[in-house]
Amino acid sequence: MDQPLKTVITGVSGxxxxxxxxxxxxxxxxxxSAAVERAGHDWIGRDLGEVLGGAPTGVTVTDDIALxxxxxxxxxxxxxxxxxIAFARAAAEAGVAHVIGTTGMTTDDIAQLSGPAERTVLVxxxxxxxxxxxxxxxxxxxxxxxxxxxxIEIIESHHNQKVDAPSGTALMLGEAAAAGRGVALEDVxxxxxDGITGARTRxxxxxxxxxxxxxxxxxxxxxxxxGERITLRHVAxxxxxxxxxxxxxxxxxxxxxxxxxxxxxxxxxxxx
Ligand SMILES: NC(=O)C1=CN([C@@H]2O[C@H](COP(=O)(O)OP(=O)(O)OC[C@H]3O[C@@H](n4cnc5c(N)ncnc54)[C@H](O)[C@@H]3O)[C@@H](O)[C@H]2O)C=CC1
Ligand SMILES: O=C(O)C1=N[C@H](C(=O)O)C[C@H](O)C1
Numbered sequence: 001m002d003q004p005l006k007t008v009i010t011g012v013s014g015x016x017x018x019x020x021x022x023x024x025x026x027x028x029x030x031x032x033s034a035a036v037e038r039a040g041h042d043w044i045g046r047d048l049g050e051v052l053g054g055a056p057t058g059v060t061v062t063d064d065i066a067l068x069x070x071x072x073x074x075x076x077x078x079x080x081x082x083x084x085i086a087f088a089r090a091a092a093e094a095g096v097a098h099v100i101g102t103t104g105m106t107t108d109d110i111a112q113l114s115g116p117a118e119r120t121v122l123v124x125x126x127x128x129x130x131x132x133x134x135x136x137x138x139x140x141x142x143x144x145x146x147x148x149x150x151x152i153e154i155i156e157s158h159h160n161q162k163v164d165a166p167s168g169t170a171l172m173l174g175e176a177a178a179a180g181r182g183v184a185l186e187d188v189x190x191x192x193x194d195g196i197t198g199a200r201t202r203x204x205x206x207x208x209x210x211x212x213x214x215x216x217x218x219x220x221x222x223x224x225x226x227g228e229r230i231t232l233r234h235v236a237x238x239x240x241x242x243x244x245x246x247x248x249x250x251x252x253x254x255x256x257x258x259x260x261x262x263x264x265x266x267x268x269x270x271x272x
Contacts, residue, residue: 007032084105097121130241
């Protein structure tokens with residue numbers, strides 16, 4: 001068997017960072033080799049196990065990404081767009097695979113990942129769960145089978161701490177629906193209805209975002225026509241589905257050539 005994958009976790013005190021530490025602790029194929037938080041965070045300089053309320057692990061939380069990447073095989077990154085761009089450059093420099101779950105990235109942010117992806121393996125997805133990635137493929141197929149008599153609406157629901165909208169998953173589903181229809185999402189996307197909006201434009205793909213309580217992540221893709229409605233739905237009730245997908249992507253990265261990949265590649269669901 002291969003040596004356990006030496007994995008760096010960024011944003012380690014966050015909702016996903018903590019879930020990743022727990023997921024890796026349950027695996028004999030990966031170990032946390034370093035843990036990163038933002039400068040000034042009160043976990044910096046402290047033992048990861050102790051700040052999580054357990055036994056010491058020997059991993060000291062750091063804000064120095066270059067140091068954290070030394071000798072590592074992969075970095076799993078669920079943080080924020082500016083941090084992720086900086087980490088992509090550092091991972092490319094260190095030749096370490098970069099698994100990105102961060103959402104809310106603009107087109108310009110994403111363009112800044114193409115240089116790093118020429119130098120290392122970069123896997124990025126707005127949702128790392130198997131279920132959502134299957135839903136992406138189903139959405140593309142249903143959109144291809146139906147014409148514009150079926151209005152496509154994407155409704156996402158998340159917890160009250162989420163900072164970006166529409167969710168990364170909603171945008172993945174929108175891209176899939178647009179691809180199924182053979183159009184560019186940017187040409188048909190309707191993201192901000194408020195006031196006297198006028199009637200719906202035929203062919204648009206609409207987005208709606210709900211924020212409340214501790215909702216982990218729910219996504220509906222609705223195809224609404226006169227007289228009938230089809231809804232494809234995914235409900236995440238536990239963040240472990242995202243963490244398991246991210247760890248799978250990190251393990252998959254081993255030995256792969258540099259390039260930009262997504263979870264469809266990792267899961268073998270890519271149809272292109
Ligand atoms: N692709 C997927 O499957 C999923 C993606 N996400 C996305 O992951 C991101 C994080 O989500 P949560 O864990 O819920 O957020 P969170 O706010 O709980 O955690 C983010 C963490 O990143 C840290 N951070 C920010 N800037 C940093 C920097 N420069 N260096 C080091 N650490 C830094 C913060 O201090 C915080 O601990 C969001 O963009 C979210 O949408 C969340 C769940 C699943
Ligand atoms: O912020 C979250 O929590 C989530 N973010 C991702 C997204 O933006 O789609 C994935 C998941 O839905 C949870």
